[in-house]
Amino acid sequence: MSDTTAPLIHKQSFLPKDAMNALVRRLVDEGYTVIGPQVHDGAIMMRPLTTADELAKGVCDEQDGGRYRLTDGDSEMYFDNVVGPDSPKRYFFPPQQKLFTLTIKGERFQVDDTTPKPPKYAFIGIRACELAAIKIQDRVFGIDVDQQTFRCESDQYYRRARQNALFIVVNCTRPAGTCFCVSMETGPEAIDSFDLSLTELREGFIVRTGTEKGVALLGQLPAREATSAELELASMKLRRARDQMGRRLDTRGLKEALDKSMEHPRWDEVADRCLSCANCTMVCPTCFCSTVSDTNDLATGQVTRTRFWESCFTHQFSYTTTGPVRSTIRGRYRHWLCHKLATWWDQFDTSGCVGCGRCITWCPVGIDLTEEATAIREQQTEASDRSGRGFVDEWAE
Amino acid sequence: MPAHNLPTNSGAKPTLAVFKFSSCDGCQLQLLNLEDELLTLVGAVEIAYFLEARRRVLPPPYDIGLVEGSISTPEEERRIRQVRRDCRYLVSIGACATSGGIQALRNWADVDEFIRCVYPSPEYIKSLETATPIAAHVFVDFELRGCPVNAEQLVELLSALLLGRKPNIPTHSVCIECKRRGYPCVLVTKGEPCLGPITQAGCGALCPRCERACYGCFGPMEQPNIRSLANQLKNEQGRTNREVKLALRQFNGYMEPFKQAGDYYERLEQKET
Numbered sequence: 001m002s003d004t005t006a007p008l009i010h011k012q013s014f015l016p017k018d019a020m021n022a023l024v025r026r027l028v029d030e031g032y033t034v035i036g037p038q039v040h041d042g043a044i045m046m047r048p049l050t051t052a053d054e055l056a057k058g059v060c061d062e063q064d065g066g067r068y069r070l071t072d073g074d075s076e077m078y079f080d081n082v083v084g085p086d087s088p089k090r091y092f093f094p095p096q097q098k099l100f101t102l103t104i105k106g107e108r109f110q111v112d113d114t115t116p117k118p119p120k121y122a123f124i125g126i127r128a129c130e131l132a133a134i135k136i137q138d139r140v141f142g143i144d145v146d147q148q149t150f151r152c153e154s155d156q157y158y159r160r161a162r163q164n165a166l167f168i169v170v171n172c173t174r175p176a177g178t179c180f181c182v183s184m185e186t187g188p189e190a191i192d193s194f195d196l197s198l199t200e201l202r203e204g205f206i207v208r209t210g211t212e213k214g215v216a217l218l219g220q221l222p223a224r225e226a227t228s229a230e231l232e233l234a235s236m237k238l239r240r241a242r243d244q245m246g247r248r249l250d251t252r253g254l255k256e257a258l259d260k261s262m263e264h265p266r267w268d269e270v271a272d273r274c275l276s277c278a279n280c281t282m283v284c285p286t287c288f289c290s291t292v293s294d295t296n297d298l299a300t301g302q303v304t305r306t307r308f309w310e311s312c313f314t315h316q317f318s319y320t321t322t323g324p325v326r327s328t329i330r331g332r333y334r335h336w337l338c339h340k341l342a343t344w345w346d347q348f349d350t351s352g353c354v355g356c357g358r359c360i361t362w363c364p365v366g367i368d369l370t371e372e373a374t375a376i377r378e379q380q381t382e383a384s385d386r387s388g389r390g391f392v393d394e395w396a397e
Numbered sequence: 398m399p400a401h402n403l404p405t406n407s408g409a410k411p412t413l414a415v416f417k418f419s420s421c422d423g424c425q426l427q428l429l430n431l432e433d434e435l436l437t438l439v440g441a442v443e444i445a446y447f448l449e450a451r452r453r454v455l456p457p458p459y460d461i462g463l464v465e466g467s468i469s470t471p472e473e474e475r476r477i478r479q480v481r482r483d484c485r486y487l488v489s490i491g492a493c494a495t496s497g498g499i500q501a502l503r504n505w506a507d508v509d510e511f512i513r514c515v516y517p518s519p520e521y522i523k524s525l526e527t528a529t530p531i532a533a534h535v536f537v538d539f540e541l542r543g544c545p546v547n548a549e550q551l552v553e554l555l556s557a558l559l560l561g562r563k564p565n566i567p568t569h570s571v572c573i574e575c576k577r578r579g580y581p582c583v584l585v586t587k588g589e590p591c592l593g594p595i596t597q598a599g600c601g602a603l604c605p606r607c608e609r610a611c612y613g614c615f616g617p618m619e620q621p622n623i624r625s626l627a628n629q630l631k632n633e634q635g636r637t638n639r640e641v642k643l644a645l646r647q648f649n650g651y652m653e654p655f656k657q658a659g660d661y662y663e664r665l666e667q668k669e670t
Binding site: 040084086316329361364 | 434437441553555559576577580581586595608619620624629660661
């Protein structure tokens with residue numbers, strides 16, 4: 001995804017609908033593990049596929065706080081749905097990964113810490129917000145060498161999987177009810193960092209090339225010059241998508257407001273609803289926390305260290321000798337929201353939120369990040385003199 | 398180097414004892430179902446008392462005692478005290494041993510009436526008024542949840558005990574297991590009354606994997622926000638107070654805070670009628 005300035009880059013052309021099969025076949029032939037949106041168990045999931053028939057064609061999604069339903073859509077449309085619970089995060093930063101094994105050899109430990117070789121991934125149908133999330137995780141996992149703020153040690157697996165990946169992004173023409181990428185300035189149209197970008201029309205796609213790799217790939221497909229009517233229709237659909245965002249978040253002064261919101265009464269209200277179940281952090285495409293656990297094999301004595309996705313909503317996450325540092329749900333929700341929208345700036349010089357709306361949709365009780373952040377921002381009250389409510393007999397009449 | 402660090406009484410392999418109280422034997426069967434790991438386990442410990450598996454019984458003391466089942470009879474009440482004295486580490490395994498189990502549903506009913514209805518000669522039945530977890534009677538060193546317990550967690554527990562390390566048994570929600578494994582949320586996609594967001598992980602998200610709602614057989618997670626989930630089930634899914642109560646009063650209905658919450662929704666239910 002280097003910024004080259006070859007003349008063909010950012011050229012727009014038209015790709016007919018039936019070329020989707022050829023595109024997927026081409027990628028498979030080139031040795032890519034192709035990941036795309038598919039219907040599984042009532043949701044759009046990002047899973048490996050080998051033919052275009054497996055894509056979630058003709059399927060729409062309805063999303064709202066704590067609610068997700070698939071519906072029948074236009075049978076000609078491949079990408080008339082938006083993001084599901086999955087994101088490319090799962091493939092660059094696997095939910096469970098062996099880090100090393102220790103074997104006792106005589107008086108010494110023998111260490112095996114070879115990083116597994118990731119497949120060469122081609123993502124088809126990821127969205128602009130997901131590209132933005134990948135750029136944020138690049139900083140988190142220390143592979144974005146251009147910027148000064150990263151402090152994490154570079155993650156080898158992430159680096160390899162990420163650098164070999166090919167991105168065919170789809171510009172959203174139908175946002176979901178929980179989308180707010182316009183507020184976060186990440187979508188609905190991808191501006192850079194893709195190999196190819198597609199804007200879907202009924203008869204085909206307006207394709208824009210982003211890299212030499214993308215140009216080479218498109219060269220093997222039956223693309224033709226796009227007509228001015230097609231280009232106009234595509235840009236109209238994108239303009240309309242901008243106006244159809246299900247949610248919005250005014251980010252002006254938000255970081256400053258959150259930074260001084262520690263005793264805001266709103267935290268008590270949201271803590272009454274928050275389940276601390278960690279769904280929001282699991283589906284968030286930028287949340288990156290992990291834990292490690294060591295297990296030993298009774299037969300061989302071999303010890304294995306495994307890394308798992310972890311969440312700041314669990315006790316274990318902040319556990320120290322005296323117990324969890326953030327022992328209340330109020331403290332954990334506040335920590336998560338303030339990190340995502342405010343202290344992420346201090347840490348990585350970017351917001352941690354891309355406006356994909358997953359945390360809203362997949363919260364079992366539909367807690368809305370945009371609503372909570374707006375309440376904190378707009379009800380700037382004097383610092384509450386109570387820090388939490390102390391003991392409450394929860395089941396008293 | 399020995400395969401274990403657990404100091405033993407005799408310097409030989411540590412001894413393992415498995416005891417049954419009021420239960421269905423399902424958790425003991427999980428131990429026997431280990432298959433691949435079972436031979437390794439037998440190599441690492443001396444199975445000294447495990448009536449479900451072998452006739453030979455070695456005399457106490459035992460290094461590790463696993464206890465299945467709840468305390469439901471006067472005889473069990475006495476026997477668990479002796480078991481505690483006989484074991485260096487005592488671990489209760491399964492919903493019955495950790496919460497009282499399904500039989501603890503009688504704690505909300507009239508046991509004598511049950512006995513009269515079921516048995517032709519009720520005078521032979523000697524039962525306590527309540528079925529209670531092991532920890533209500535003796536100190537236990539660790540509790541392993543589940544109905545039945547998860548075989549992998551059982552191996553993890555024994556491996557940890559034998560090495561003298563802390564077992565990796567998470568206390569967070571089932572949701573984390575679902576999301577790590579890539580199972581779509583049945584509550585959000587189908588409106589199922591899933592208890593996953595208030596239930597402790599450990600099962601591998603068995604039910605959501607089959608597109609079914611979690612019914613809480615691993616008991617409450619750390620700090621469960623039961624009221625918020627119940628409000629969602631009532632307001633968004635149209636469930637009644639009675640349905641919420643029944644959802645909470647299942648395998649772990651007698652474990653706090655499911656118990657208090659179940660009682661609360663029962664009171665709301667009674668107010669309605």
